[in-house]
Amino acid sequence: MVHAVTPVIGLDLSGTNNQTEGKQVALGTPVLASDGLKYVYVEAGAALSAGDEVSIDASTFAVTAGAGGFETLVDMASGARAWVKSTTI
Numbered sequence: 709m710v711h712a713v714t715p716v717i718g719l720d721l722s723g724t725n726n727q728t729e730g731k732q733v734a735l736g737t738p739v740l741a742s743d744g745l746k747y748v749y750v751e752a753g754a755a756l757s758a759g760d761e762v763s764i765d766a767s768t769f770a771v772t773a774g775a776g777g778f779e780t781l782v783d784m785a786s787g788a789r790a791w792v793k794s795t796t797i
Contacts, residue, residue: 721747721791722781735789736769746794752784762792 719733721741737749753770756762763776771778771792778792 721793741793744797747791748778749789750792752786752788752790754786756780756784758782761795764792 719739721739733749735749735751739747741747748764748769750762750764750769750771753765753768753772756771756773758780760773760780761775762771762778762780763774764771764778771780771784777795779795780790780792782790784790
């Protein structure tokens with residue numbers, strides 16, 4: 709399992725919505741993980757499937773399908789929050 713290596717304790721980067729687990733994670737929170745990739749906590753601007761390449765709107769942290777250098781880890785309904793990971797180191 710991939711875990712955060714930046715100084716943030718206890719984050720599960722599996723793509724699940726941490727808000728429902730009682731952990732407060734702000735939209736746009738970036739972390740560097742043990743796999744060397746950057747993960748960002750975002751909100752889906754449209755329905756997305758796991759593995760979709762997405763771009764992140766830098767002002768709202770909404771993600772939409774497109775060549776943006778990140779990919780979804782789980783299926784996301786519009787408005788759902790989850791982690792996305794960078795596709796390059």
